[in-house]
Every structure is written in C-alpha cells, then in structure tokens.
Amino acid sequence: MPAFDVDSQSPGGSFEPQPADNWSMPLGAIAGIRLYISYSVFIALAVLTGLVAMVQGREGNSDLPLVTLTAVTIWFFGWGVQLLVHLCLHYWTDAKSESITIGVLGVEAANPLYRRYPWTAVANLMAACFSLTALVIFGAACLAVHMLTRTDGYADATLWLRELATPGLGLDAVANCYLTAAWLFWIQAACQAYPLPKNLGRGALASVVVLLAADADDSLQLRLLRRLLQFVSLITVVIAMATLIADGDVNLPRWPILLLLAVALWVSTRKSDLHDWITSVHIAGADPISAHFDVTELRESDLDAPVTRPSGVKPKRTPWISEMIDSVRMRQKRKRVRAAMRREHEEASDAARLDQVLQIVSEHGTEGLSAEDRALLMRVSKNLQRHRQSHADGETDSR
Template identity: 45%
Template structure:
C-alpha cells in the first residue's frame, strides 16, 4: 500500500524520513540499522593526536601513546555496550529504530518524533537502565581486575578506596590501565545519564516525569520536566562550588567545567525537544492501544503494514508545513490519532468491499449453474453481508429520490 500523507493529502508522503543529520556521516549498516558517526568523534581524535604528539617526547611520558590507545579501546568498548543494548531491542515491534548515531559518549538519541515507532515511557526507562547498568558493571569488573593485578584484597573496602584515590584516575601509568578503564566506563555512564539533549538520560528523565504525572495535562508535564532539569542544574552548581573549595590550582579547574555544564543544562531546559519527548510518549501510548485492537480483529500483514505506515507518517513533519515552524508546533496528538483511526477504518472498509465485489460475480454465476446448495458457508455469509448492505443503503436512496 502506498504511503499517504494525512495532512498534505499527497500520495508521495511527508518530508524525508528519517531527517538528515548534517553533523554525522554514514559508516554502514548493522542488524538492519543504518549507523552514523558524529563529527565530534573525529574532532576529539584530532585533538588527542595533537596532545600526544606534543608531549610524548617529554621525560616520563614515553608510555603516553600506549595509555591513550588502551583508553580509546575501552572507550569504544563502552560504545559497543550501548549499541548492543539498542540492537537487542531492534527486533521488537514496539522499539524498532532505523538509524543510530554514535557520538562522543556513545549512542545519541535523535529527535524522538523522528523514530519510525515512538517508544513508550517504560521502554525508554528500560533501555536507558540496561545501558547505564552495563557500563557501570564493566567499570566494576575492570576495577576488580586492577585490584587483582596489584595483589590487593578484592573484598576489602579499604582496597577499593585506595585504588579509587589514585591521582589522575590512573592515567599516569600503564600499570593502572584497568583502573583508568573503570573510570572511563563510569564517566561514560555519568555523561549519558546527565539529561543533556541527545543523551540517554534526557529521554529517561522525561519518561519518569510523564509516568509520575500520567493524569496531568501536557502543559503541566512540560513544566514539571523543566523544573526538574533546572533543579539538577542547581545541584550541579552546588557541587561545582564544593569542588572549588577543596580543589588545588593544578591542571584544568574541575569546578569551572561543572559550572559550564550546569549553565548548559539550565539553558537546555527551554529547548523544544522536551515537548517532542512528551508527545512521542503520548503517541506511543495511543499506538499501543491501537495495534492490539487490529490483532484482535484478525488483521493480516497488509493491514499491520498500513498501520505502521500511517503511524510513521504521523510522527514526521507534513510537507506543506515545512516552512511553518518547528515540528512540535505542528503535531497534535489527539488529532493525529483520530486521523489514523479514520484512515484505517476507511481503508479496511474499502478493501473488504473490493474483495466482496470481486467474489460476488463468481458466486452468483455458480448459483445460476449449480444452485445455492453448492455454496460454502463462507460464500453464504458473503451473500448475506451484501444483502444486508443493500437493505441499509436502500432507505437512504429512496429518501434522496423522494
């Protein structure tokens, strides 16, 4: 069945799907998913190469290229953990993703309404929890390996505290490479959990707030999410001030990095992706109640494909409104649900009528030749449906003619 744009009434469908990301390049397909790599990765690699080339000839820095290579390998391993989690859910009918982008800290979450199938709040929370839990467990495993290599008792809290107190996160020595790996996994998990745009924690936070205020209206949910994000930003500022009190003047001041992160998070609380997250969860809730009804009615694969096509079009921007403003201003959840429901009903009715009409001539010809006894129960039911349809339409035609 050809895609049909419910708003523009164009048989060509809506604007390009999925939307083009100009800050990444395609690197191939994996398990049916198109993978993109963000340009930020190449920028970070270039900066790292310059730093290594600058300081590797200094005294005591001979191991820096090896340490950097090992750190990069563990960092990429963290990407793989996140990617595996997403691919585990790829085959699910309610969690399919056509595109995944790998950014500097791992899997990047694009615009929530650009997914072919919007995710429910529970799905967002489960995927994020598994990804962050996997990264945290890898960090713990690397710390255990480090303690074993240093001949320290693994079950001793003092040993863990001593290892974690190693200056420079263990990056100063090749002997502490697994300690550095543990910090890298935990740092990656922290960055993904921090609710900045395109991070896993952003969608998880919105999902948790939507579940918490499930009976509230959209305006209240948006206000609640913004206030929680601003609260996290304030807490980050307080942490930055506490770090400022105890931090020495050596190296890059960590309090300044935390303060900048808090300001960016505060600014992001006004971004329109928050309303898009809320509406994507509401659309997923509506789709979840629509798809089972089709299955109970005995819908075949064609009707399910039709539902996915209509649902997919409902999540994207109509062609005629491309210049009218942001995507979130043009999508009304209730209206789009009603349009999908009407479109499915019209399509099913027209398809049923077309099938009945195609069989009716054959059945009537057999009745003339062999009698009504030659018909099967299914064919008799078809004749009954056609007869009832004619009786229902006849009064309307008589009243029109009068």
C-alpha cells in the same frame, strides 16, 4: 484518502531515516539498522591527537601515546556496550530503532519525533537504564580484575577505596589499564545520564515525568520537565562550588567543567526537543498499534486540515528551497498531530464529566447547570455534529 506516517521525516509521508542535524556520516548497517557516526567524534580525536603530540616530548611522557591509545580503545569499547544494548532492545523489546548515531559519549538519543515508530515511556527508560547499568557493571568488573592482578589484599575494602582514590584515573601507566577502563566506563555512564540534549538521561527523565504526571496535560508535563532540569542544573552548580573548595591548588580543577555543564543544561531547557519528547511518548501511549511498533498512521480525514499532495511531475527546486519547504511541511504535520492529540484528550475529559452533567439535568433541569456545564454540553454537541458530518462524507466518498 491516502495515509501518512505521523513520525516520518518525509513531509510526503514516507519514512527516510536521516542523520540528525546533518552532522554525521554513514558507517553502514547492522541487522537492518543504519549506523552513523557524528563528526564531533573526529573533532575530539583531532584535538586529543594534537594535545598528545604537544606534550609527549616532555620528561616522563614517553609512554603517553600508548596510554592514550589504550584509553581511546576502552572508550570505544564503551560505545560497543551501548550499541549492543540497543541492538538487544531492538530484537527483544518494543524499543525499535531504524538508525543509531554514535557520538562522543556513545549512542545519541536523536529527536524522538524522527523515529518512525515512537517509543513508549517504558521503552525510553529501558534503553537508558540498561545502557547505563551495563557500563557500570563492566566498570565494576574491570576494577575487580585490576584488584586481582595488582594487589594482594583484594578482600580488604580499604584497598579498593585506596585504588579508586589514586590520582590520574590509572592513566599514569599502561599496566593500570583495567583501573582506567573502570573509570572511563563510569564516566561514560555518568555523562550519558546527565540530561543534556542527545544524552540518554534526557529521554529517561522526560519519560519519568510523563509516567508520574500521567493525569496532567502536555503543558503541565512540559513545565514539570523544565523545572526538573533546572533543578538538576542548580544541583550541579552546588556540586561545582563544593568541588572548588575541595580541589584546592590542583593543576586541573574540576569545577569549571561542572559549572559549564550546569549552564549548558539550563540553556537547553528552552529547546523544543522537550516538547517533542512529551509528544512522542503520548503518541506511543495513545495509539495501541504504535505502542506495539506496527505502522502508525493518521488519515487526513481525522485531522483539521488535509495534507495537499502535488499531482504530476514536481518542479525542480534548489536544495535550500527544498529543505525549507520540507521543514515547513514537517512543522505543519507535527502541529496537526499535536492538535489531534489535544482534541482527543479534551473529548475524553468531557466524556468523563458528561454523565454527571446529564444527572444534574434529569434532577434539576437546565437551570441547575453552571456556565462550565453548559459549555461542556456545547462542546459535546459540536463534536457529535463533526463526527456525524465526517461519517456522512466518508459514506459519500465510498459511493
């Protein structure tokens, strides 16, 4: 029987990388990795350009376009840092990538089931931690350069704190570009660490839950992940309230932004991508071939229902019908994969208890078995019958 890729986006089995949610445009490729840029980047640039155009005519804003251009360049450089980290991980670790999408915050964490080769929990953590650490280090280096060039007593720690406490993040003059770079790198790292959808922190948090609750089943891990995200949301609300008190009568309060982030995170806890993160990590951990990023395949005979493939020439379909049918097929394929993984987990748990049940039978007979033990023996018997039948069918097909 033909094989198909578990994590391919094509319902028929072949892998064709696609930009997430059709909300990005291709830029080209680097070392065989397709690059996309999200349309949200162009929207953000348009909004920023409009704001600068409206206020640059006011007194004291003559250098605002140059300052804005400097800040945008620094922000783009942060994207480059994240992209470089992912390229290094692609070549020297198991965190392989077929495509990378650049969003407003930098590299986006796409739906993990769209990857041809699923990432392990360690790979997800490496991608997030290395990217965030690189941004923090670059920010610290820029702050050090700023202190060396702008102040005389750079060895005094109080001067460093005073520079960081300067309002405006150094955006008041182009001469403070290194201070601006430090703040923008750190802001970019903080935003990527916040576990909203498509942020690096979301996949890292899901991986931490899987690692710390390795003995729990999928549903429990999913509940733990949701509760953890909701806890982070509540902490953000508390920080927003504290910021409301601390800001006082500032012109641009920070608490509405924090409150908006908290609400967005709370709402996102009901999204299906959380289950996809848990499932992808389990797939990578359960399949040693997949864990080393070779071709990941499941044969149709290993699943409950075979994948039907049309023979001959496919009839022409309108685009929206084609997308709908492909979406249904993808849902069915993912459902079968999850069912297969759940069945494997149940069989492994039954096998671990089977020796104890057999020991009870040898000592006390079947009368000493509880209802749960009898149910376990029934499941094991059915599994053996199913495996024997599958083996017999395979031999018949080979003949």
